[in-house]
Amino acid sequence: MNALKSLQKHLMTSTSYMIPFVVAGGILFAISVMLSGEAAVPDAGWLAKLNQIGAAGLALFIPILGGYIAFSMADKPGLAPGMIGAYLANEIGAGFIGGIIAGFLAGYVVNLLKKIKLSPSFRTIGTIFIYPLGGTFIVGFIMVFLIGEPIAIFMERMTTTLNSMSGAAKIPLGGILGAMISFDMGGPVNKVAATFAQTQVDTLPFLMGGVGVAICVPPIGLGLATLLFPKKFKSEEKDSGIASLLMGGVGITEGAIPFATADPLKVIPSIILGSVVGNISAFLFGALNHAPWGGLIVLPVVEGRFGYLISVLLGASATAVALRVLKKDVVEDKLSNSEVREEDEFEDLDIKIDNL
Structure with missing residues (x-):
């Protein structure tokens, strides 16, 4: 259960960083098509340029997703391995599932690399050189040579299955x-x-x-x-x-x-x-x-x-x-709070003449 919560935490952190790219890219993309007057991507003029800006935001959000999963797990050294791994996953055709896997893989790999003891003089170099470089090589190798293609095949089959639904x-x-x-x-x-x-x-x-x-x-x-x-x-x-x-x-x-x-x-x-x-x-x-x-x-x-x-x-x-x-109709209170309390107190009293 704790592991599941941890995975959810890392995924939500990355999603919060990804959303601005989706918002900016998606809305600019939509505006360019809206102003063109047709349900198609404009291919000429300034609207095509505007669409290009929006498309850039949309092209980045899978690498951002993977990068900030790794960032959530391993801090700054995880950014490059996570983003590059997710980018490679997207290029291979593994899509967002590949990007998510690359992000978690990058965070895990970088955390393993951090366990290698470095002398104090090499710690800064480790953060900006050793961990990102080693993490990127390992994650990139795994994505390109080992798991990227199977994930891409799975994504293709899922896409075909969903497309066939009617x-x-x-x-x-x-x-x-x-x-x-x-x-x-x-x-x-x-x-x-x-x-x-x-x-x-x-x-x-x-x-x-x-x-x-x-x-x-x-x-x-x-x-x-x-x-x-x-x-x-x-x-x-x-x-x-x-x-x-x-x-x-x-x-x-x-x-x-x-x-x-x-x-x-x-x-x-x-x-x-x-x-x-x-x-x-x-x-x-x-x-x-x-x-x-x-x-x-x-x-x-x-x-x-x-x-x-x-x-x-x-x-x-x-x-x-x-x-x-x-929902019930809303009834506005006509009595003040003090009056309501006094009325409730009188209703709670159970006075009978026989008891006197």
């Missing part, structure tokens, strides 16, 4: 990914599902089609519920509803967190239901999202936009209706 076969996968996305609204479980889809955006864009919907459904569904069923929410929650809608539009699931914090037992099941409905619907409609991001901001790079929009609407409506059923 109709009802996609429902279980859509349900799992949708539930994971909304379960902790940007936390570790969310990041695992989002990273899985984001790193497959070039080969399996239908994954991001569903996950892109699931990402925005919780905040949009909650915002919609505050508009349709205002009696279910306090005044400050109603004020947060508009902000929640906007955050959902730009693909920020965390917009649901204030509502979930206030009433987790009602809100979390509702947003899970909505994300599951939205994700499955997008899969069945065949929506393809070519940007590693979610929400409505990516519509310019979505194939099957009508299905994508309908899926967002279905998911948000499912969340809103679930909240309508689960």
Whole structure:
């Protein structure tokens, strides 16, 4: 259990460093396509240059993922072996799974190298020369000559299997990914599902089609519920509803967190239901999202936009209706706190005339 928690910690550390690359690259990529007016990558003019900038961010995020896993495990000496190993994994075709394995391998190797005793005068050289060089050679050798090719074959088969899914076969996968996305609204479980889809955006864009919907459904569904069923929410929650809608539009699931914090037992099941409905619907409609991001901001790079929009609407409506059923009407307290305490005290007294 401790080992599992340690692995999760290192993975989450790397994901937190990776996300800015995905955000910057993905949004610039989406903007370039949006301004071109076509659901295709622009190939000429300044929009092609803008797309090139976005593509650079997306090209870096697997090496960043591997590098910061190793950094979390072995500090700075692990960065170069982790990034180079993950880069090689991506080049070989091992994808994000290869990048993750390279990161953990680099952290482990560098920590082993650190156990080699060096004289005090060589410790600085060890940090900037011996450990990175030795770690990069060992990890690179293992990735290129030993495990990279088998991982690439596994990734190819997984891609083929997922691509061959159609109709009802996609429902279980859509349900799992949708539930994971909304379960902790940007936390570790969310990041695992989002990273899985984001790193497959070039080969399996239908994954991001569903996950892109699931990402925005919780905040949009909650915002919609505050508009349709205002009696279910306090005044400050109603004020947060508009902000929640906007955050959902730009693909920020965390917009649901204030509502979930206030009433987790009602809100979390509702947003899970909505994300599951939205994700499955997008899969069945065949929506393809070519940007590693979610929400409505990516519509310019979505194939099957009508299905994508309908899926967002279905998911948000499912969340809103679930909240309508689960939440009670908010009753404003008319009595002051002191009056409520006095009233409670009188209700607790059990005075009978026969006892006097």
